[in-house]
Amino acid sequence: MIRSAVLLVLIPIYTAVASLLAVPVALLTRSPTILYVLGRFGVRLGLKIAGVRIVGVHREKLPENPHFIYMINHSSNLDGPAAIMQIPGEIKALGKKEVFALPILGTVLRIAGFISVDRRNRPAAIRSMQQAAEKARAGASFFIAPEGTRSWNGKLQPFKKGGFHLAIDSGVSILPVTVRGARKLMPRGSFAIRPGLVEVVFHDPVPTRGLLRDDLERLVAEVRGRIASALEPEYQAA
Numbered sequence: 001m002i003r004s005a006v007l008l009v010l011i012p013i014y015t016a017v018a019s020l021l022a023v024p025v026a027l028l029t030r031s032p033t034i035l036y037v038l039g040r041f042g043v044r045l046g047l048k049i050a051g052v053r054i055v056g057v058h059r060e061k062l063p064e065n066p067h068f069i070y071m072i073n074h075s076s077n078l079d080g081p082a083a084i085m086q087i088p089g090e091i092k093a094l095g096k097k098e099v100f101a102l103p104i105l106g107t108v109l110r111i112a113g114f115i116s117v118d119r120r121n122r123p124a125a126i127r128s129m130q131q132a133a134e135k136a137r138a139g140a141s142f143f144i145a146p147e148g149t150r151s152w153n154g155k156l157q158p159f160k161k162g163g164f165h166l167a168i169d170s171g172v173s174i175l176p177v178t179v180r181g182a183r184k185l186m187p188r189g190s191f192a193i194r195p196g197l198v199e200v201v202f203h204d205p206v207p208t209r210g211l212l213r214d215d216l217e218r219l220v221a222e223v224r225g226r227i228a229s230a231l232e233p234e235y236q237a238a
Contacts, residue, residue: 051195136170178230
């Protein structure tokens with residue numbers, strides 16, 4: 001509890017100070033690199049304070065300059081930070097419109113090239129996906145949790161299709177990633193983080209170049225199956 005209390009105080013302070021330092025530099029250099037550097041440092045610091053150790057499994061599946069749509073399972077607030085610490089490079093993501101409305105964080109996300117999605121406005125959400133596909137075709141990698149929200153019981157939930165449309169439209173391969181152990185340290189609904197180990201398991205990439213909308217269901221099933229294959233048996237299906 002003491003570790004978690006320290007993080008609740010430290011994270012907002014670090015985010016504000018790092019943003020005040022990094023945003024002007026990013027605007028002057030027209031590069032988001034400093035945002036990623038300070039962001040990863042903040043995540044690493046937070047995980048160290050929490051006593052969480054991250055181990056990458058099969059990282060050799062990542063090429064020297066990886067370009068993928070990364071997809072992960074999602075049952076804990078630790079899933080994203082754990083995966084990000086094992087994925088190299090500058091990774092983009094799609095985020096809820098409400099997050100982009102936050103004064104400091106919203107500015108940082110926009111400069112970093114993240115894309116706002118209005119889930120209540122279908123035409124606007126489609127335009128956001130088209131914008132993401134353009135960025136992906138231009139070389140950007142994206143990070144997506146296809147379940148859409150954290151699982152309450154840790155079991156793998158049905159996958160939403162938006163990220164798969166992005167992968168097909170851009171022709172960028174999907175790299176399935178299984179995050180294992182995060183829920184035990186920080187289940188949904190908990191603000192406390194227990195010390196422990198989180199494993200980030202990388203699977204073989206799933207090519208999408210040349211696929212059509214008719215291939216969507218098969219693609220979803222293949223990616224979901226690979227992510228599920230590395231989960232504990234009790235979490236493999238909802």
